[in-house]
Amino acid sequence: MEISPDSIEYTRWGLAVLNATILYTWGVMLLIVLFSWSVVRRLTSSTDFDFCQNLLEVLVGNLLNQIEDATRQNPARFLPFLGTLFIFILVSNILTFVPGFKPPTGSLSTTTALALCVFFAVPYYGIREHGLKNYLAGYLQPTPFLLPFNIFGELSRTVALALRLFGNIMSGSMMGAILLLLAPLFVPVVMQLVGLLIGVVQAYIFTMLAAVFIASGMEAHTETAKRKQKE
Amino acid sequence: MDTMGWIAVGSVLAAGICMGLGAIGSAIGEGIALSRALSSIAQQPDETNTIIKFLFVGMAMVESTGIYCLVLSMILLFANPFWAYFLEKAGG
Numbered sequence: 001m002e003i004s005p006d007s008i009e010y011t012r013w014g015l016a017v018l019n020a021t022i023l024y025t026w027g028v029m030l031l032i033v034l035f036s037w038s039v040v041r042r043l044t045s046s047t048d049f050d051f052c053q054n055l056l057e058v059l060v061g062n063l064l065n066q067i068e069d070a071t072r073q074n075p076a077r078f079l080p081f082l083g084t085l086f087i088f089i090l091v092s093n094i095l096t097f098v099p100g101f102k103p104p105t106g107s108l109s110t111t112t113a114l115a116l117c118v119f120f121a122v123p124y125y126g127i128r129e130h131g132l133k134n135y136l137a138g139y140l141q142p143t144p145f146l147l148p149f150n151i152f153g154e155l156s157r158t159v160a161l162a163l164r165l166f167g168n169i170m171s172g173s174m175m176g177a178i179l180l181l182l183a184p185l186f187v188p189v190v191m192q193l194v195g196l197l198i199g200v201v202q203a204y205i206f207t208m209l210a211a212v213f214i215a216s217g218m219e220a221h222t223e224t225a226k227r228k229q230k231e
Numbered sequence: 232m233d234t235m236g237w238i239a240v241g242s243v244l245a246a247g248i249c250m251g252l253g254a255i256g257s258a259i260g261e262g263i264a265l266s267r268a269l270s271s272i273a274q275q276p277d278e279t280n281t282i283i284k285f286l287f288v289g290m291a292m293v294e295s296t297g298i299y300c301l302v303l304s305m306i307l308l309f310a311n312p313f314w315a316y317f318l319e320k321a322g323g
Binding site for chain 2: 066069070160163164166167168170171174201204205208209212
């Protein structure tokens with residue numbers, strides 16, 4: 001039994017390996033880009049727009065609202081990063097119900113890559129907001145003795161972010177495969193539906209956690225900067 | 232029983248115990264979080280959206296211990312490193 005789509009190899013040129021994860025990741029990316037391109041090409045501001053434009057407008061509008069709720073800041077600058085994360089995870093989780101599709105989010109390498117993006121996005125937004133010095137000073141709060149714990153906290157939540165998405169999606173497809181052996185008639189269909197729900201919830205949770213991490217990084221350092229100004 | 236048998240018994244037992252104990256912990260935590268969230272929604276229905284959002288985020292954090300146990304037991308059952316090592320030794 002395959003525990004992750006990494007082990008399914010199609011071709012290999014020397015060191016470069018084309019496995020199922022890379023193939024389906026590019027497939028999902030191509031799908032999203034082609035769909036968005038075909039809709040954006042004929043955007044209209046009149047009232048008789050078609051279903052696809054409506055879908056994208058609802059998606060972007062709701063994303064903006066949710067990000068604003070989570071970060072309590074102007075959501076426009078977070079939208080490119082967080083929206084990309086959400087749409088990619090959502091599409092690759094929803095496509096699980098297509099037979100033969102192995103979700104790239106069920107591989108630890110994909111989820112680690114996504115979590116690393118969040119890991120680097122937190123200092124990026126923090127430094128852009130407050131400057132390098134103020135941001136680094138935030139790690140010494142409340143006392144310099146807590147520096148190792150602050151750093152360890154950053155690392156451990158990145159690991160948790162990656163493992164959570166991987167565990168949920170991988171266990172979903174694993175349970176499906178096991179149930180297909182045990183009870184092949186109706187039970188796998190129900191489990192697929194539960195897996196679909198879990199996939200959507202996990203995409204939402206991943207994005208919200210990233211938003212909360214970024215916002216908390218920025219807020220904590222805002223307090224530091226304010227305290228500095230008072231002194 | 233030979234070494235391979237003991238490894239198999241140990242892996243299955245460890246996976247079962249790991250999954251069982253791991254599920255208990257995070258299930259109790261999530262139950263408490265959900266009950267508190269529901270009672271606070273009952274008291275402050277206007278804040279439902281905020282409460283639900285924090286509930287989701289908090290539950291995701293609580294759940295991660297359960298997920299660790301799940302991943303660990305899956306590895307023990309289906310991708311056991313000890314098993315692979317002894318298979319290689321026995322074969323080679």
